[in-house]
Amino acid sequence: MFKKLIDNSAARSPWLFHINAGSCNGCDIELVALLTPRYDVERLGFKLAGTPRHADIVVVTGPVTAQSKDRVLRTIAQVPDPKVIVTLGSCPRSCNVFRGSYSVVGPLDKYVPIDVSIAGCTPKPEAIIDGLALATQILKEKRGAK
Amino acid sequence: MEFLIKIVYILIFPGLLFSSVFGLWLAGIDRKVVARMQRRVGPPVLQPTYDFFKLLGKETIVPSCAARHTFLIAPYVGLISLVVTALFIPIGGLQAFGGMADMVVVLYLITIPSLAMIFGGSASASPFAGVGVSRSMVAIMAYELPLILVLLSIGRAAGGTYVTFSLERVTLYQQMFGSFLFDWRLIPAALAMLLVIPCEVGAHPFDVGEAETEICEGPLVEYSGAPLAVFKLSHAIKMFIMTALFCALFLGGISTGMLWLDVVIALALCSVVTLICMTLLHAITARLKVEQVFKFFWTVVSGLALVSLILVWFVD
Numbered sequence: 001m002f003k004k005l006i007d008n009s010a011a012r013s014p015w016l017f018h019i020n021a022g023s024c025n026g027c028d029i030e031l032v033a034l035l036t037p038r039y040d041v042e043r044l045g046f047k048l049a050g051t052p053r054h055a056d057i058v059v060v061t062g063p064v065t066a067q068s069k070d071r072v073l074r075t076i077a078q079v080p081d082p083k084v085i086v087t088l089g090s091c092p093r094s095c096n097v098f099r100g101s102y103s104v105v106g107p108l109d110k111y112v113p114i115d116v117s118i119a120g121c122t123p124k125p126e127a128i129i130d131g132l133a134l135a136t137q138i139l140k141e142k143r144g145a146k
Numbered sequence: 147m148e149f150l151i152k153i154v155y156i157l158i159f160p161g162l163l164f165s166s167v168f169g170l171w172l173a174g175i176d177r178k179v180v181a182r183m184q185r186r187v188g189p190p191v192l193q194p195t196y197d198f199f200k201l202l203g204k205e206t207i208v209p210s211c212a213a214r215h216t217f218l219i220a221p222y223v224g225l226i227s228l229v230v231t232a233l234f235i236p237i238g239g240l241q242a243f244g245g246m247a248d249m250v251v252v253l254y255l256i257t258i259p260s261l262a263m264i265f266g267g268s269a270s271a272s273p274f275a276g277v278g279v280s281r282s283m284v285a286i287m288a289y290e291l292p293l294i295l296v297l298l299s300i301g302r303a304a305g306g307t308y309v310t311f312s313l314e315r316v317t318l319y320q321q322m323f324g325s326f327l328f329d330w331r332l333i334p335a336a337l338a339m340l341l342v343i344p345c346e347v348g349a350h351p352f353d354v355g356e357a358e359t360e361i362c363e364g365p366l367v368e369y370s371g372a373p374l375a376v377f378k379l380s381h382a383i384k385m386f387i388m389t390a391l392f393c394a395l396f397l398g399g400i401s402t403g404m405l406w407l408d409v410v411i412a413l414a415l416c417s418v419v420t421l422i423c424m425t426l427l428h429a430i431t432a433r434l435k436v437e438q439v440f441k442f443f444w445t446v447v448s449g450l451a452l453v454s455l456i457l458v459w460f461v462d
Contacts, residue, residue: 006202009196009197009203012200013200037184042177042181042186043181045196050359051274051367053367053370054363056204078207080371081204081205
């Protein structure tokens with residue numbers, strides 16, 4: 001009984017942790033816009049956690065810069081299982097316009113497996129909600145597979 | 147038989163099961179109403195329950211430099227002491243355990259969850275937790291003085307010529323002579339108590355110790371999985387305990403003759419008190435600084451409680 005309850009709760013209470021890996025701040029603002037009264041993702045149980053230890057979903061923005069690479073990997077390692085890694089915007093997936101720069105060592109999937117990618121520069125809030133909803137489903141599957 | 151009844155008191159009502167369910171429900175309506183006040187749809191009322199069960203299913207990570215046993219035991223110490231507190235507070239006249247000086251027992255017991263959080267936070271060896279711990283200590287010192295003054299004035303008002311520390315006597319007195327909330331001498335004390343509740347629970351604007359956006363929830367920063375779930379549950383139960391204490395101290399005069407109806411009315415009043423002193427304050431205020439909290443509680447709130455104490459002592 002408890003296992004089912006926990007599995008169902010996993011999809012209903014995803015806490016986000018947001019890492020900026022050298023982003024231009026555009027995606028970060030769009031992510032914060034989700035918490036405003038207009039989009040209000042808290043109605044789906046989303047919450048921005050202050051620390052990676054509390055998080056279920058890690059949202060990474062920005063092309064991974066040489067300076068941020070270690071921090072990003074260490075932060076992701078601190079998130080307890082089951083966890084889902086979401087990339088927000090084009091940068092973490094392809095480095096976008098920063099590709100080829102001497103300071104960029106991305107894309108992120110060279111270092112960690114990515115579960116959901118939300119494309120766009122920057123993605124619309126609706127697209128982000130869609131991607132996060134997909135992420136909660138993956139979270140539930142990962143929890144169920146354990 | 148008596149033993150069985152005690153077990154029911156401890157495990158089901160008003161102990162572990164009931165206080166958890168009702169506390170999580172209170173936390174749920176708190177979040178929902180805050181969201182509605184901010185013109186948002188808000189999470190479902192069951193959201194804290196979902197959070198709790200989800201955290202139970204997460205991995206528990208203990209930092210390598212943490213004091214492992216203290217780190218893992220602290221949340222349970224806090225939870226147990228809260229459940230014990232629930233047994234001593236009369237809910238609509240129903241008090242599981244009583245005694246000559248249960249007010250003093252309650253006063254001691256409701257400090258333990260905060261202390262447990264301080265121990266757990268210190269054991270986690272995180273600098274964020276260190277900042278949170280020192281801030282929590284200041285918050286405890288801030289609200290203890292007005293809380294003691296409020297309890298003294300209530301004790302004097304209920305005791306007549308002496309100070310009583312028995313919650314049962316306070317309830318009986320109110321059932322005979324009317325609730326203390328409508329006694330003009332005790333209105334400042336009631337206001338002070340309404341301000342003590344959010345500080346004790348760690349709600350806005352007095353949540354200096356657990357400031358999420360500044361110090362990542364302070365003492366909880368390294369917690370994950372089941373221990374974090376227990377801390378979240380303790381937080382919810384604390385809301386129930388403190389509002390129930392307010393109802394017992396100031397609104398204990400309601401008696402319809404039927405015990406179950408009294409209990410239901412008391413629980414409804416708990417919800418209303420939660421909405422007034424936690425939800426409303428959360429929606430309309432921003433977080434204070436540590437020194438502002440301390441100053442506010444030792445001047446304004448203690449002053450209010452002191453006015454009541456003096457009135458109760460010298461005015462009939």
